[in-house]
Amino acid sequence: MKRESTGKKREEELKEEKRKKKTKIEKEWKTRWSGFDGVEIHGAYGYLIDQFLKDQVNDRTDKYGGSLENRCRFALEVVEAVVDEIGAEKVGIRLSPFADFLESGDSNPQELGLHLAKSLNKLGILYCHVIEPRVETVGSVITGSSSSGTPKSLLPLRKAFGGTFIACEGYDRNRGNKAVVENHTDLVAYGRLFLANPDLPKRFELDAPLNEYNSETFYTSDPVIGYTDYPFFETVI
Numbered sequence: 570m571k572r573e574s575t576g577k578k579r580e581e582e583l584k585e586e587k588r589k590k591k592t593k594i595e596k597e598w599k600t601r602w603s604g605f606d607g608v609e610i611h612g613a614y615g616y617l618i619d620q621f622l623k624d625q626v627n628d629r630t631d632k633y634g635g636s637l638e639n640r641c642r643f644a645l646e647v648v649e650a651v652v653d654e655i656g657a658e659k660v661g662i663r664l665s666p667f668a669d670f671l672e673s674g675d676s677n678p679q680e681l682g683l684h685l686a687k688s689l690n691k692l693g694i695l696y697c698h699v700i701e702p703r704v705e706t707v708g709s710v711i712t713g714s715s716s717s718g719t720p721k722s723l724l725p726l727r728k729a730f731g732g733t734f735i736a737c738e739g740y741d742r743n744r745g746n747k748a749v750v751e752n753h754t755d756l757v758a759y760g761r762l763f764l765a766n767p768d769l770p771k772r773f774e775l776d777a778p779l780n781e782y783n784s785e786t787f788y789t790s791d792p793v794i795g796y797t798d799y800p801f802f803e804t805v806i
């Protein structure tokens with residue numbers, strides 16, 4: 570009897586804690602983050618969530634390791650928690666099933682990607698942002714894109730995912746336009762070209778020449794160069 574009432578009390582306390590946390594997050598979202606459109610959950614490139622997803626790095630023996638379902642559990646729980654707080658229409662996720670960045674590779678990336686896409690559909694999130702299989706890395710540094718093409722493709726994932734699909738890696742203006750026109754993706758994300766061209770959308774619109782990126786200043790912190798100092802188009806001409 571006593572144990573039962575203690576259990577009930579704890580349940581009430583947990584409910585109250587959850588309610589307080591929700592109110593705090595809602596308040597914070599309204600004040601601090603009100604200018605933001607949403608949250609992109611980072612599930613790519615060997616960071617924490619990716620380390621759970623990939624069978625070559627996840628060696629857990631609990632319910633977060635082993636089977637595909639178990640390895641995806643943490644990612645899906647994170648997504649669900651964020652969806653609960655701010656709404657599925659404000660949530661996206663970034664994934665790189667094909668990459669083995671920071672030793673986080675998977676023996677069956679296609680199956681992993683498909684399972685995630687289908688599971689994310691149930692949570693109804695806004696978008697899925699996926700790194701193309703062609704990214705080439707050395708250690709933890711992005712070194713380029715395979716120009717020889719790749720037998721792997723994001724298309725099955727794009728077809729399996731019900732929301733907006735964003736592809737990234739190795740795109741330029743023409744390749745990006747072609748991918749959208751041919752319905753391989755809804756949107757394209759740009760990394761290095763955006764870094765070197767702060768006004769990239771305008772340059773694309775005008776089909777203007779681009780600043781070339783300098784990979785020697787990638788990932789440098791001292792001195793901080795190559796991040797905010799590339800010239801705008803007007804200042805070039």
Ligand SMILES: Cc1cc2nc3c(=O)[nH]c(=O)nc-3n(C[C@H](O)[C@H](O)[C@H](O)COP(=O)(O)O)c2cc1C
Nearest residue numbers: 613614711737738739740758759760761762787788
């Ligand atoms: C200097 C630099 C820093 C990056 N930092 C991150 C990062 O913190 N997180 C991330 O997911 N991707 C990061 N990326 C990868 C880019 O987001 C993007 O996926 C990659 O550059 C491939 O796209 P691109 O071919 O358009 O450059 C970084 C890339 C560069 C060049």
